Amino acid sequence: MNDNFEPKIVAIFCYWCTTQAAELAGTSRMTYAPNVKIVKTMCTGRVDPQFILWAFRNGADGVIVSGCHPPSDCHYEDGNFKWFRKYVLLSKTLEQAGIDPKRLRQEWISASEADKLKKVITEFTEEIRALGPLKHPIREGGD
Amino acid sequence: MENRIGVYICHCGTNIAGKVDVEKVREYASHLKNVVIARTYMFMCSEPGQEMIIKDIKEYGLNRIVVAACTETLHGHTFREAAKKGGLNPYLVQMVSIREFDSWVTENKEEATEKAKSLIRAGVYRVNYHRPVETTTYPVNSNVLIVGAGIAGITAALVLADAGKHVYLVERQGFIGGNMAKFDKTFPTLDCASCILTPKMSAVKNNPNITLYTYSDVEKIDGFVGNFDVTINRRPRYVREDLCIGCLSCIENCVYKEPKFISEFDEGIGKRKPVYVSFPQAIPLVPVIDPETCIQFRTGKCVQTCLKGCPTKAIDFSMKEEKVNVKVGAIIAATGFKVFDASRDSKYGYGKLPNVFTTIQMERMLNSAGPTGGEIRLQDGSVPKEVAIINCVGSRNENFNAYCSRVCCMIGLKHAHMIKDRIGADVTIFYTDIRANGKGYEEFYRKIMLEGVNFVRGEVASIIPSENNRLTIIFEDTLLSRVRKKEVDMVILNVGLEPHDDWEDVRKVLNLTCTKEGWLMEKHPKLAPVTSLSDGRFIAGAAQFPKDIPDTVAQAEAAAAEAMSLVDRGVVESEPNVISIDENKCSGCKMCISVCPFNAITYNEEKNIAEVNIGLCKGCGACNAVCPSGAISQNNYTDDELFAEIMGVLRE
Numbered sequence: 001m002n003d004n005f006e007p008k009i010v011a012i013f014c015y016w017c018t019t020q021a022a023e024l025a026g027t028s029r030m031t032y033a034p035n036v037k038i039v040k041t042m043c044t045g046r047v048d049p050q051f052i053l054w055a056f057r058n059g060a061d062g063v064i065v066s067g068c069h070p071p072s073d074c075h076y077e078d079g080n081f082k083w084f085r086k087y088v089l090l091s092k093t094l095e096q097a098g099i100d101p102k103r104l105r106q107e108w109i110s111a112s113e114a115d116k117l118k119k120v121i122t123e124f125t126e127e128i129r130a131l132g133p134l135k136h137p138i139r140e141g142g143d
Numbered sequence: 144m145e146n147r148i149g150v151y152i153c154h155c156g157t158n159i160a161g162k163v164d165v166e167k168v169r170e171y172a173s174h175l176k177n178v179v180i181a182r183t184y185m186f187m188c189s190e191p192g193q194e195m196i197i198k199d200i201k202e203y204g205l206n207r208i209v210v211a212a213c214t215e216t217l218h219g220h221t222f223r224e225a226a227k228k229g230g231l232n233p234y235l236v237q238m239v240s241i242r243e244f245d246s247w248v249t250e251n252k253e254e255a256t257e258k259a260k261s262l263i264r265a266g267v268y269r270v271n272y273h274r275p276v277e278t279t280t281y282p283v284n285s286n287v288l289i290v291g292a293g294i295a296g297i298t299a300a301l302v303l304a305d306a307g308k309h310v311y312l313v314e315r316q317g318f319i320g321g322n323m324a325k326f327d328k329t330f331p332t333l334d335c336a337s338c339i340l341t342p343k344m345s346a347v348k349n350n351p352n353i354t355l356y357t358y359s360d361v362e363k364i365d366g367f368v369g370n371f372d373v374t375i376n377r378r379p380r381y382v383r384e385d386l387c388i389g390c391l392s393c394i395e396n397c398v399y400k401e402p403k404f405i406s407e408f409d410e411g412i413g414k415r416k417p418v419y420v421s422f423p424q425a426i427p428l429v430p431v432i433d434p435e436t437c438i439q440f441r442t443g444k445c446v447q448t449c450l451k452g453c454p455t456k457a458i459d460f461s462m463k464e465e466k467v468n469v470k471v472g473a474i475i476a477a478t479g480f481k482v483f484d485a486s487r488d489s490k491y492g493y494g495k496l497p498n499v500f501t502t503i504q505m506e507r508m509l510n511s512a513g514p515t516g517g518e519i520r521l522q523d524g525s526v527p528k529e530v531a532i533i534n535c536v537g538s539r540n541e542n543f544n545a546y547c548s549r550v551c552c553m554i555g556l557k558h559a560h561m562i563k564d565r566i567g568a569d570v571t572i573f574y575t576d577i578r579a580n581g582k583g584y585e586e587f588y589r590k591i592m593l594e595g596v597n598f599v600r601g602e603v604a605s606i607i608p609s610e611n612n613r614l615t616i617i618f619e620d621t622l623l624s625r626v627r628k629k630e631v632d633m634v635i636l637n638v639g640l641e642p643h644d645d646w647e648d649v650r651k652v653l654n655l656t657c658t659k660e661g662w663l664m665e666k667h668p669k670l671a672p673v674t675s676l677s678d679g680r681f682i683a684g685a686a687q688f689p690k691d692i693p694d695t696v697a698q699a700e701a702a703a704a705e706a707m708s709l710v711d712r713g714v715v716e717s718e719p720n721v722i723s724i725d726e727n728k729c730s731g732c733k734m735c736i737s738v739c740p741f742n743a744i745t746y747n748e749e750k751n752i753a754e755v756n757i758g759l760c761k762g763c764g765a766c767n768a769v770c771p772s773g774a775i776s777q778n779n780y781t782d783d784e785l786f787a788e789i790m791g792v793l794r795e
Binding site: 008010016017019020022023025026027029030031032034037038039041042043045046047048050051054055058059060072073075076077078079082086110111112113 | 214216240242243244245247248249250251254255257258261262265651654656657658659664668676677720738740741761762763764765767768769777780782785786788789790792793794
């Protein structure tokens with residue numbers, strides 16, 4: 001494996017909880033790996049499994065999706081559950097398609113949990129670093 | 144028309160430019176497809192920064208804007224307004240966070256610069272797909288709901304009511320006034336708390352613009368900013384407010400001749416009867432009957448002397464819970480705090496050793512309307528000669544609360560003064576650091592020092608009983624670095640402030656966000672300290688974080704002003720992130736209907752399509768994610784926009 005491998009990670013965060021945690025991590029000056037790039041949706045219920053496949057196709061080595069804690073932190077009642085159902089199915093699909101499901105991480109991080117956000121990002125970056133770059137035909141120009 | 148994009152990169156002083164090589168990033172952004180102009184500026188949110196964007200829109204014919212700066216939460220509105228002034232639809236702007244999500248969280252300068260490039264690239268890719276979004280405005284109900292009637296809720300209610308707004312003030316206790324009603328005097332002026340609070344309490348009662356619901360809880364809030372539908376649950380107090388004249392003869396005539404049960408209001412050092420008022424000036428002056436201790440409720444066989452003694456027959460044992468629905472445009476949460484339970488830290492012996500009290504018990508003891516009539520007494524009725532006040536109980540302690548509770552140092556100084564003044568006892572304050580940082584506070588501290596109060600910078604290890612009912616405090620003198628002992632008659636634990644035990648439930652009902660300790664979160668600590676993340680909901684008082692009365696009142700007035708600014712404007716902008724359904728693509732599968740939490744989508748049988756009522760849509764986008772035919776599109780979060788952004792963060 002290439003020792004200089006820097007994983008590319010996309011983090012899809014809901015606006016109300018995890019994006020706020022990320023903002024708090026910023027104002028609290030908590031440093032974390034620059035590998036993780038945040039894309040926000042209003043709710044994890046908006047997350048389409050295609051977003052994750054699209055990220056892998058475009059070079060992501062890992063994807064984190066995080067929203068509001070179940071059962072009832074969701075700003076839109078139960079968007080977090082809607083995403084979670086898709087997540088369970090998508091993990092299986094990824095495995096069947098030959099992508100290690102560990103490359104997709106699911107979390108609940110509330111607006112006050114900046115320390116958890118830092119921990120998750122740091123941990124996940126190291127996990128993906130250990131897994132190495134994603135090699136899969138889903139990658140454009142792949143085999 | 145081709146896209147003409149302007150990219151604006153903020154230095155934010157050194158906040159961004161200290162970490163990110165903004166010039167390098169600007170150079171990179173200027174070569175991205177469709178970017179016509181890329182600029183940097185010291186403070187993009189400032190007037191000249193905004194003017195720069197407005198000028199460029201006209202000069203370069205820009206039709207898309209990317210601003211790389213702080214966050215959309217903080218300045219999204221600022222830049223959308225700037226675009227609007229330049230003649231663009233405000234939603235043709237994309238904000239990219241290179242401060243909170245980059246410069247502030249990345250150690251290495253080169254990595255931060257590279258990250259900024261990819262985030263801006265994602266913003267540029269995304270903005271290409273932005274479409275103008277039109278919003279409408281709808282009317283705002285001018286009533287305001289205030290939850291909690293302590294000094295914060297009372298203050299906010301009076302400000303709004305005096306401006307002619309109708310206020311629904313909901314208090315869970317039987318009487319208003321909150322914690323402040325328990326206090327004897329307030330620091331540093333030593334005004335009598337009652338003298339400044341009770342006139343405000345009666346003003347609440349007498350103001351026709353305030354509807355007061357005590358012994359009540361907010362059960363449910365439906366609707367949205369400007370048009371909230373609130374369900375209030377009124378618990379039965381078994382004394383009818385419409386009939387009671389406040390003569391209190393029921394209390395006098397109760398079959399219990401003497402108060403027998405622990406009084407919650409007196410913090411356990413006083414007693415009450417099953418029918419009681421918190422204190423003689425209580426508002427409303429309508430007693431509450433506690434079914435847990437009332438013989439009628441416990442056995443069903445009481446002679447009901449209270450009812451016999453009541454001149455208006457206001458006592459009604461058959462009262463039931465009652466639901467009230469009110470409509471409001473804005474909500475202020477002023478739910479307050481509770482004090483730290485000192486028995487959780489066993490070294491102080493609270494609850495086991497007699498003569499170990501808390502500061503709030505001391506307030507009741509000092510209060511002339513309190514259980515001892517203002518006398519400072521030990522449990523055996525004698526007067527203490529030596530008193531210790533221990534600060535930071537439950538505060539500044541990693542095992543309990545890491546934060547400083549902010550008010551305790553001043554309370555300790557106040558109590559030291561009052562004890563010396565009333566009984567001439569020798570008083571020692573055990574402190575960690577004395578924090579006296581308010582108007583007149585340092586001067587007060589100095590005055591108390593000169594009065595001869597002893598100050599020991601000490602960490603208490605334990606309190607043990609010694610002879611003659613005295614107490615021995617074993618402590619580390621942190622200035623001498625030595626373990627010492629001190630014998631006293633009475634210990635007062637200066638307990639910190641904590642969120643209520645049920646903060647999680649309160650937060651959910653009010654749809655607010657809390658810190659991990661349970662304090663209500665403000666939208667921004669400096670720029671929006673009384674605004675919550677949820678539109679139309681404001682916060683005031685110690686529910687946000689421990690604060691003293693001057694700060695609480697100031698914040699309550701600010702929250703009232705924010706609420707007034709909303710309800711007086713009279714209109715709010717509709718949710719911009721609503722969805723639309725393309726009739727031609729919709730197959731009528733109804734998947735969207737099943738996932739919509741707000742019943743905003745209905746099925747049109749005739750056309751075999753789904754239709755959205757955007758008045759009900761709150762913009763979560765769940766339907767967009769499940770629509771199999773791509774007919775649904777969420778404003779500002781379309782598939783194209785999100786695909787472009789994801790691609791942008793990953794590659795060129």
